[in-house]
Amino acid sequence: MGATFLRSFLVQGAWNYHTMLGTGFAFALLPGLRRLYRQDPDALEAAIRRHTEHFNAHPYLTGVALGAALRLEQEGADEGTVRRFKTAVRGPLGSLGDRLVWASWLPAVALASLVIYWLGAGWAWSSAFFLVVYNAGHLALRVWGLRAGWSAGREVAGRLRAAGLGELAERLGPVGAVLSGLLCGVLGAGPLADAGDGGLWVALASAGFVLGLAAGHRAWRAAAVGTVVAVAAVVVVSSLPGGAG
């Protein structure tokens, strides 16, 4: 398990359009497969072959599939079942990981570290904050995933549902929104405000924040257009002579 965990960090190392994570998946699984099929080189080769097939998922959640695949192999599940499991699990792991990590966790922690920077902590502290907090979540997710997969096998859907990762992603979304609002406020009240025309910036940022809160969550097109117009207005105003200087 330990070796598979370490190797799971390299799961994208041989990414390609045909098998995507396939090669990396088999590489990560290899220590476990070697142990299972120690007595039977032919079965080992067949197992490696079936695990180099096409696979895709979010890299941080691939451990769920690795753990469960190893459990299926250990239970002696037939090749068809293993293949069907991997086919079924890649979609949920991909979309769950995208929503949770790329769309929620990464922006939320990045915004938090920016807020910390603007509050006066130096770049070193805010970068360290980002790296430590982001990767604490990242590693926790990887460890949890591999263990959940290994203990639940093909029934891992229940674990994923019970863990509420999707709900967590939805709760992190507003946190990111509030942090970007905070960042706008800090920006407006910061050095720019001292430049003489900070009041305009604060007003624009506040208006943008209110507009975003009121309309942003529905993601209808007019809101997107409004946001673009507002940002463009800020850029134009700042480029006028005597603007943000």
Added chain:
Amino acid sequence: MPIVLFRVDERLIHGQVVIGWGHALRPERYLVVDDDLAESAWEQELYALAATGVDVEFLTVGGARDRLDGWRADPTRSILLTRDVRSMARLGEGGALADEQVNLGGLHHEPGKSELLPYLFVTREDREELRRLADSGAEVSARDLPDASRVPLADLIEA
């Protein structure tokens, strides 16, 4: 509005369907038509995970054929998915999908398959099933996402 999309996609309920087509069509239900999946509870659990807040039903091809007219009359907006061409062609037997748009969304590469589009790889059997589906009256075309261009079947395989 009954069935808003008929789609062949090996990945069934996944990002492109939930985000791409989901935002454009606002489905209230996914109908997954597959004889094997209809019998397998643990696989259903996994596929249903990706459908956030939208109901999912799993049916055999035969079961789906019996209910097609009911779904068409039902106000619930449904996306109907199969993971292979064969299930969709069987669903359309006897003209059950006549004049319906059938969308080819994703069949991945495997040894022995030939490439029609970067997201569409087919076996010889798939080609025959595609012809059978088109001959039964369905308008078949490929399109991975709603804002991509639609490629008619006639441009992909010779008739």
